[in-house]
Amino acid sequence: MSEPSSQKAFPVSWEQFHRDARALSWRLSGDRGFEAIVCITRGGLVPALIIARELGIRLIDTVCIASYHDYKEQGAAQILKGVGPEVAALTADGGTRILLIDDLVDTGKTARLVRDMLPKAHFATVYAKPMGRPLVDTFVTEVSQDTWIYFPWDLGLSFQPPIRDGHPG
Numbered sequence: 327m328s329e330p331s332s333q334k335a336f337p338v339s340w341e342q343f344h345r346d347a348r349a350l351s352w353r354l355s356g357d358r359g360f361e362a363i364v365c366i367t368r369g370g371l372v373p374a375l376i377i378a379r380e381l382g383i384r385l386i387d388t389v390c391i392a393s394y395h396d397y398k399e400q401g402a403a404q405i406l407k408g409v410g411p412e413v414a415a416l417t418a419d420g421g422t423r424i425l426l427i428d429d430l431v432d433t434g435k436t437a438r439l440v441r442d443m444l445p446k447a448h449f450a451t452v453y454a455k456p457m458g459r460p461l462v463d464t465f466v467t468e469v470s471q472d473t474w475i476y477f478p479w480d481l482g483l484s485f486q487p488p489i490r491d492g493h494p495g
């Protein structure tokens with residue numbers, strides 16, 4: 327997906343991401359019987375660490391999907407790797423004891439692919455946009471469809487021109 331300049335920017339710091347992933351952990355806590363986390367790489371790796379730590383889940387696997395090949399073009403979504411044998415053993419009932427994690431749902435294309443693989447898994451994301459929201463069971467913050475979320479692992483420190491010099495923000 328492109329990141330047009332007309333989109334609103336929602337930059338997220340490491341501290342804020344940690345706080346939001348913890349808030350998601352709170353929403354997922356309680357006696358829910360999750361035995362494994364499956365995170366959708368790569369963005370799901372970071373919240374999966376935080377959620378696994380908070381919920382005490384040690385069996386963690388990945389579904390590797392490549393759908394946005396760079397910041398300009400959205401390529402066809404491709405599953406590069408499915409779950410391994412330990413998690414596959416939990417899929418006979420559709421995956422009710424599996425917690426699926428991603429950083430965000432946008433159009434829902436990625437979520438739909440994974441839902442097809444694990445239809446009864448609980449799907450949780452930190453952020454959600456309206457188009458993808460119906461595919462997510464639990465999330466923390468919704469942003470508008472025309473908002474681009476900037477994750478801390480994609481950002482760096484840079485000079486900010488003073489607002490009076492025409493800073494776009």
Ligand SMILES: O=P(O)(O)OC[C@H]1O[C@H](OP(=O)(O)OP(=O)(O)O)[C@H](O)[C@@H]1O
Nearest residue numbers: 367368369393394431432433434435436
């Ligand atoms: O709802 P969608 O429109 O499918 O978009 C959401 C997906 O896009 C991003 O991943 P991306 O494919 O950019 O790869 P990455 O996680 O490796 O950065 C994000 O991490 C989600 O997985």
Ligand SMILES: O=c1[nH]c(=O)c2nc[nH]c2[nH]1
Nearest residue numbers: 327432473474475476477
């Ligand atoms: O860094 C990102 N921010 C987003 O808002 C987004 N939507 C799809 N893929 C995305 N990646």
Ligand SMILES: [Mg+2]
Nearest residue numbers: 367368369370
């Ligand atoms: Mg991703």
